[in-house]
Amino acid sequence: MAAKFRRIATEEAWSIPEVAKELGKTSRYPSNSLDLLLVKGVYDGDAGPGGGYASMHFLDGLLDVEKTRLPQMDQYGVDMHVLALTAPGVQMFDADTATELAALANDRLAEICRKHPTRFVGLASMAPHSPKRAAREMERAINDLGLNGFMINSHTNSEYLDNPKYWPILEAAEALDRPIYIHPRAASDLFAGPLRDYGMDSAMWGYGMEVGTHAVRMMTSGLFDRFPKLKIVIGHMGEAVHFWLWRITFMNSRAQRIGRAPKTELTMAEYFQRNFAITTSGVEDDLALDYSIRKIGVDNVMWAIDYPYQPTAPAVEWMNKTPLSDADKAKVYGGNAERIFKIAPAG
Ligand code: 1WB
Ligand code: MN
Numbered sequence: 001m002a003a004k005f006r007r008i009a010t011e012e013a014w015s016i017p018e019v020a021k022e023l024g025k026t027s028r029y030p031s032n033s034l035d036l037l038l039v040k041g042v043y044d045g046d047a048g049p050g051g052g053y054a055s056m057h058f059l060d061g062l063l064d065v066e067k068t069r070l071p072q073m074d075q076y077g078v079d080m081h082v083l084a085l086t087a088p089g090v091q092m093f094d095a096d097t098a099t100e101l102a103a104l105a106n107d108r109l110a111e112i113c114r115k116h117p118t119r120f121v122g123l124a125s126m127a128p129h130s131p132k133r134a135a136r137e138m139e140r141a142i143n144d145l146g147l148n149g150f151m152i153n154s155h156t157n158s159e160y161l162d163n164p165k166y167w168p169i170l171e172a173a174e175a176l177d178r179p180i181y182i183h184p185r186a187a188s189d190l191f192a193g194p195l196r197d198y199g200m201d202s203a204m205w206g207y208g209m210e211v212g213t214h215a216v217r218m219m220t221s222g223l224f225d226r227f228p229k230l231k232i233v234i235g236h237m238g239e240a241v242h243f244w245l246w247r248i249t250f251m252n253s254r255a256q257r258i259g260r261a262p263k264t265e266l267t268m269a270e271y272f273q274r275n276f277a278i279t280t281s282g283v284e285d286d287l288a289l290d291y292s293i294r295k296i297g298v299d300n301v302m303w304a305i306d307y308p309y310q311p312t313a314p315a316v317e318w319m320n321k322t323p324l325s326d327a328d329k330a331k332v333y334g335g336n337a338e339r340i341f342k343i344a345p346a347g
Helices: 017-026 058-063 069-076 095-115 131-144 164-176 206-220 237-243 245-257 268-275 286-296 312-321 326-340
Strands: 008-014 080-085 120-124 149-152 180-182 232-234 276-279
Touching (some): 069 080, 069 312, 080 095, 080 326, 095 120, 120 149, 131 164, 164 180, 206 237, 237 245, 237 286, 276 286
Parallel strands (some): 008 080, 080 120, 232 276
16 A cells, blocks of 8 residues: 555554453443443453444454554554553543553553554543542653553543543643543433433444533533643544534523523634544544534544444545545644644654
8 A cells, every 4th residue: 555644543442351351340230321232241252142342343353453453554554553442441440440450551552552663652541530640640651651642431420521520630631731532432321311222322323422512511611711722632523513613602602691601711613623633533424524624624633443443444445535635635644643642753
């Protein structure tokens, strides 16, 4: 494959056996969590049909780096995966277990990145439900382990990052000047009801509702007045937020006028433009990409595959063919990721 572009895939999932095993345990306790529909049977793999992602054979792909992933990257000309612990990360575990497993996962991730420095960079995990320890782990992940940013799988115990208890995490991200990627997990408990049927809990719809709502909460809460330099990345072609941006902006100003939304220094459109970037993960749609680039600018859109949940070949073939100038394609394929995640230039 021609090496015309540096291809950096920015939302690529990975796991370690210890986390997978702990997720397997969570699925054996009675719980209403909507995540269990996917997480069920994650480790022992005997869940059978409908048994979550074990039955869909994702686990092998998640645990692997060198056997299948790298050869597939080579085959399709993918230079780099930005790796992160797969959803829901450590966020279903108790705070102590989550803190421990996040550190272990970050250590392993750093090992992979050290071994293959031109092929992998990593987004660190942390336990949001232990915010001060999370902030210390974030410092360790960047300063000692050399990782490139952070991943949070949306809500933690049905709470969102606009909650002041999480501010130490946002402070740390801003001080370290690294983005937080807000990746989906299933919708929080009170948001889950209408998503329980027809597979709607999944990446088909529920995941996008959850992260889109999370992003809008952050914007409307006024959080970005307190953390003006905080950079948030959201996947799946912006989880549709920027498709609503005109209306969000218009209606938020009305809600501010009638006292139902906090007064903010900037408009919602201005926060989205300043504080967010999006990735294409799992949305291979020319029109959606064209709209995104025209709406928020070509510098704010990054390519992603969503490996192993979506296959590599069509993600590359789509991006190769999509009608963009070579200069713009170079930004979306890799240039923007280099800047946003501080990835060393190739060569
Ligand atoms: C799927 C996608 C499942 C993701 C996941 O389970 C995660 C799916 C944790 O496509 O079924 C993802 O990361 O996008
Ligand atoms: Mn993903």
